[in-house]
Amino acid sequence: MRQIILDTETTGFEPHNGDRIIEIGAVEMFKRRLTHNNYHQYIYPERTVPQEAIEVHGITDEFLKDKPVFAKIADEFMEFVAGAELIIHNAPFDVGFINHELSLLPGNKWGKIEDHCVITDSLKMARQTYPGQRNSLDALCKRLGIDNSNRTLHGALLDSEILADVYLTMTGGQTDLMLAADSQNNSENSDSRVTVRSDRPALKVLKANDAELMLHQKKLEEISKKSGQELAW
Template identity: 75%
Template sequence: MRQILLDTETTGFDPKTGDRIIEIGAVELVKRKLTHNNYHQYIQPERDVPQDAIDVHGITNEFLKDKPVFAQVVDDFMNFVAGAELIIHNAPFDVGFINHELSMLPDNKWGTIEAHCQITDSLKMARKAYPGQRNSLDALCKRFDIDNSNRTLHGALLDSEILADVYLAMTGGQTDLMLMNEDPNAKLDQQANLSQQRAPLKVLRASEAELEAHASKLAAISKKCDRTIQW
């Protein structure tokens, strides 16, 4: 089971008015364990980044000047996410931007992101689990006691890493704490050794008086419900 926690930073709120993606961050989970096989890319949006957006994420026009455009990185990005479950906080926002970028390619061989990935909205999950409460990433970090002190500005990779911690906490934690390269047979051997070290279980048998009391009770129940009871 391959899952990818994903986040984007953009020039604004609406791709239909010309806003573009400027950063993509993605963190991979396999069997609910972090693999550290992540994806991170800054993107030249081919337009200016407004100051109000810079105030949110700190990514300036000067910084993006020499970064590749989306068309130059799209294949690497799509090959990385293809076949995975994408877990995104407020998924319609990021999916809308990614699909808009894909639609602007001269020969869009990829179509839409949904054609290659299952999309899961972690914000929708949180709202269902905690109705009427604040369910922003910061609020969920506070709820699950997750350290997000490094999040002074929004950043796609950092937010994806935080979302991974939030998602695992929200869905019950890691189900298997073995390291990715740990031998599963070693775990089975360890369990066998523990079983051998246990003392034999003591069997306590009912006395004659207890058996007679049990039979008497069953007879009384059988008479009351008008059918034979056998336990």
Template identity: 60%
Template sequence: MRQVVLDTETTGLDPKSGHRIIEIGCVELINRKLTGRHYHQYVNPQRQVEDGAIEVHGITNEFLADKPVFAQIADEFMHFCEGAELVIHNAPFDVGFINAELRLLGNPRWKNVAAHSTVLDTLALAREKHPGQKNNLDALCKRYFVDNSQRDLHGALLDAEILADVYLMMTGGQTDLILAQGGDGHNQEDGDKGQNEDTSSVIRRLSTDREPLLVVQADRGELEAHQSMLALLEKSSGKHFW
């Protein structure tokens, strides 16, 4: 299974108002393992970046002046994503901007994201797993002990790398975790409020050379024992919660 964890930075919040993509960052996962392949590109939006957006990502109009326009990088970017499941935090935002760029491109080869890839929205997934809690990327880093200490400003490639780690932890964890010095990685989860800010037990960035997760299926005896326990709990409580 090939997945591409993707993030963008933009000139503003709404492509319907003419806002454009200014940075794209992608990292590749195959069978839940980081491959080390990535795609990263700054893009000249051919318009001004809003001041509020610059405060978020720090990417200025002067910096973007000599960067290629989207039409010049579209083929390389879309070929990198083609056929993969795109893993995106708040996917409607990024997909909306990419589709807007593709419409402006007018290239029949690239119609829209859905024509070339499937999409998994990690924000929707996080809200399902942690209802009523903060589920932005920084909050998820705290919850899953993923190091985001370098994230002073938003950046598409860094955010994609961090999201890859968060996604893997949120959907089953990884093997061969690299821990910070002096920590054992076993802090108690306590939601988004009042969390321990000590980074001594924060998991560092996950390595790309670790073994993929081993999936162990329950055997027949284990399944029968599980059903027996559920029946016992139902009988003793008078309720069935499973």
């Protein structure tokens, strides 16, 4: 499966009020392996960048003045992401901006990005995995032990690379890769096969109820307070 971890930087928060994309960063993974076939592009937004936005990402009007407009890079970008699963932290924000940019193209030939990609919101995943906790990218890095010391300012490509580490760790880390390698080695060195009965009963899954989840969270908070560390489970 081809997955692309994607992030954008913008001039603000509201595309329908004139805010535009100024940077796109995308990191490609295939079968949970980073391919290093990444996409990165700065974009001239055809407007000024507010100072409050510059304080977040450090991207100035002077830096962007010779960069291409979105219409010039739209085909290249869409061809890169087409057919992939896009993993985006707070996906509605980035998807909203991308779709607005696409809607401004003459003839709107691409429609919406959802027409070409599966969208996965890693923020929604994190909230389900760590309910009641902070799930910003920085908070997840701290919780999962991921080094984001280079992230002094927001940047689309850097944030995509960090999110790739967060996503892999949050969804099982590299464990599946090692298991796959072991499985391949075992199959090369042995002719033995394991057959699983198709008629075996399904495993029963017991999920915690709301009261149990609250008690669990309370206990984690007590342990965290006593240890002086934020727990990762």
